Amino acid sequence: MKSVSWVAAITTVILIFTFKNILSIWQTHRQLQFLNKLYLNFSRRIYLRFYRLNWNDYAQTNSAETFRKIKDTPFEFINYVLNSCFLLITDGVICLTMVGIVAWFDYRILFILMVLCIPVFVFYFFFRRNVILKTDRSFRELTPVTNVILTQGISSYTETRIYQKENYFVNRFIDASRVTTTQLINLKTFTSLPTRIFETIGVILFAGMIIYARTANVDTQNIVVFVGLISLALYRIMPSLNRILQSLSQIQSYAYTVSTLRDNLNHSEEPPAKQTVINFDGGIELRELSFQYTDKTRSLLLDHVNIKISRGDFVMLQGPSGTGKTTLLNILAGIIQGYLGKIIIDNRYTLDAQSIHAWQSRLGVVSQSPVILQDTILHNIAFGVPHTEIDRAKVKQAIALAGINDFVDMLTAGLDTPIGENGITLSGGQRQRLCLARALYRDPDVLLLDEVTNQLDEQNKVYILEQLQSLCRNGKTIILASHDPVVRQYASHILSLDSKVLEELK
Template sequence: MIKRLWSKFSRRRRFQFSMLLVLIVVSSITEIFAVGSIIPFITILTKQSAVTDTEGYSVLAGFLYGMGIDPYRNALLVLTVLFLFAIVFSSAVRLLLLVAETRLAFAAGNDISVDMYRRTLYQPYEAHLVANSSDVVSGVLIKAKRMIGAVIIPVIRIVNAFFLLLVFFIFFINIEPLFFLVGVSVFGLVYALIGLSFKRKLLLAGEIENREHRQVMQVLQEGLGGIRDVILDRSQDFHVRLFADSDHKLRSASAQSTLLASYPRYFIETLAISAFALTGFLIARSGQAMTDSLPFLASIAMAVQRLLPVLQTAFQGWANLKSISPMLADILRSLETPVSFDLGEASEPIALRESLAFHNVSFRYQTSDVANLSEINFIIRKGERIGVVGATGSGKSTLIDISMGLLEPASGSVLVDGVPLSRRNIGSWQRSLAHVPQSIFLADATIAENIALGQAKESIDQDLLIQAAKQAQIYDHIRSLPQGFDARIGERGVRISGGQRQRIGIARALYKRADIIILDEATSALDNDTERSVMQSVESMSEDITVIIVAHRISTLHQCDRIIELERGRVKRICTYQELLNGG
């Protein structure tokens, strides 16, 4: 899975990871420099001649003489400064590595989150009909963020531990090969045995975390999304219990993963200290002078002090990778989800010049056993006001979704001025449409930003904004507000009335300069007086704009030129408003 994840990063990110690898190698070398410098430093504290008489020190002495320093009179000072420099330089490189790996890991995590969200938004509409929004939110916000600390950073630190172990091996194999090989074998065996015993538990904890992340998000969305009913039904305790149950399972699984990843540290530390004490004891019992062994012991102690945290971090990284593997599999599936067709930037809108026609259009949802629409045929001429009526389940919403290019007919075709809609021109067609649903999406932003939804505040056309508000008959209300167009309307428009909400939706459609405006039961939740007022806004629109009105109330359609009546997925008849009233 790591290989699959690597392929998802951009060329720039892969180059940055390659540069990080170079920094890891440099850091490992500086660690050896720091550990190695302790041997001459400790040696000179116990026996100066053992250092100054060596060939290596002669080379250093020649360099120091060139700088005007007497290396033999000031040998202790020279080696002390050298040791301190090695320690400081090594620490500085380690800090640089920490900063680089952290920033790069979070930047890579951002790439993953953005790509997951982009692929989600660019899916066909039918895919969104069957998708669970809790899965999407959990994936983009929680799983992708978790991946940073549980996949990217651990992999970096495992690589770091490998190179550090490699350079320590090269260093100590030339000093005390048997001692080092035995030590590495013992510690490696302990880590391997612990890892094998924990592997299954880590995978199980990861599966629980992955499942409960999604469940917790779903419980939150359902509780907050239906807060009105929750309060009226006094069902707060029920929703709290659902949340508590899922959250407890999630936290317990997370705690299990964390504990399993941390356990080896205490065994390894105890083993390392015991081994160090035993080594000192054996050297002392052998009769060997401690002054001769002290530098070696000091280097071992420092190497252990450097290696153990890195090895423990690497083990934790491995444990995290095991526990997060079910979640990583979900992330990779999201990243590998193909975009069926181009839903991005389109060319210029297709202007409706003559007509929109359905020719033998049929459609069936993947989850349906029967056709939702069958052999639909009609023509809508430019500038007409067309009504669409029918009982629940008659196919009204499906018809509208097909006309907007959100769903693709199973058979037949939709023609715009005689040209069939296809994947090549669907984006341009959608730019000429505006949809006003029953429940208008309103952001917690200003009125201006909601009318010009999708545009940055600074790029809003003020003249067009005012014109759209006037045509939607909401301009006078906006002017009466202290902040005018800059007034905030609250999350989901809680600070404005239902009629004002629908007028903002109409103003949004007019701001878009759409050729076709579709009112999809836009007034069904309004009272009669408010509906009448909103429909007056619709009636005042330019005759060049084609309007399609889906409604339950027949009275809503009294200004329509023609009305399409659907029944069980078929066109029952196309008639006038009066004919519909008369039943003829």
């Protein structure tokens, strides 16, 4: 019977610890799931807010800083602030529980622990301010700088190699990074101090208790019990106190993430406006359209422009650099707002918040500096369409109209050929025609093209312009900003931004 009772006791202990560890693993998993969900939610909201920036704010953004706000700031907040708060609560509960148990056994032990710990806390809080302020400044100010320097150095690969300025960019990056890493070293060294101090205090305490027991006439059994209780308190309380101090340091070091998230998330998301359906069976009218950039560094670009563009027109925008050709295309695309006057679609709809998405669904756009994804030719043309939903027949039709079918056919993997970052393996003309195929894949009613022929040879230029002309005969409307006199031969109208007059050529 005695052996049975021992077996039952051991089995009970094993079951209790097994259940406790399973519960702990489940709780940790759920907590990590919650933190991950929160991180993804923050990143998503900041990313979406970036796309809702108006043009003037977007023009002032820095890509490296935007990347940090979207990816790094939420990660640092979740892992170094919020997770530290959870640890703070957990270790705080453990400390209070152990303090209560120790005080219940012998209040003198609690008094001894207070005497030992208070100097450590005083020392820690007295010196931490300077260390944490320097670390906070490093993260808040210097991390964005290092990101910008690194982005600029990578983007200017060709010029850096030719001008032999590698050391300039590398040294700037290393010098800025050195300050940040040095502050991190100081912070980690400082946060490790409480552990070493508590450990030293514990050793001194044990040594003192042994010396006292050997030199004084005290009850050995009482000393053993007393030392045992202090050992238990040190074993459970000291690590928790250390983690509390470390958590406080991390929370304060990454406190800047709180203000950054507040600035980026503290904007009420307006419900989407009721969208207007636009069939585009009429044309586009600009009434008293005027625009000037808010920084006033450029004069009034568009001044009381009044024109009508009918469906099926091939309009060439011409004028010297800086007269507003690209700006007008961006206004027509709904990217730039804040202009004076009105844009009327089909003689019925004013281009505004209710009609902007419906209007943009009718557009195909090729900018002067088109963006090429580091992906396959297929995904570059389909642009954002899930792989399983891509219509390969439409893709082939688009590349034929853009004049790159021969180029694609020569590739071993065809449409599935990968492209380097920003189309580094393509010529300038191939990049433009690839983006033209992207615009044509949408089967748009209106094509807004910015200098789409400026990097094409004569043969490809004529081919593209003939294809665009045939699209106009089929009811498509094309507005092409260009300096090229060859375009004039294929356009049906020309709009000179100097005279603000829409001239009919054919």
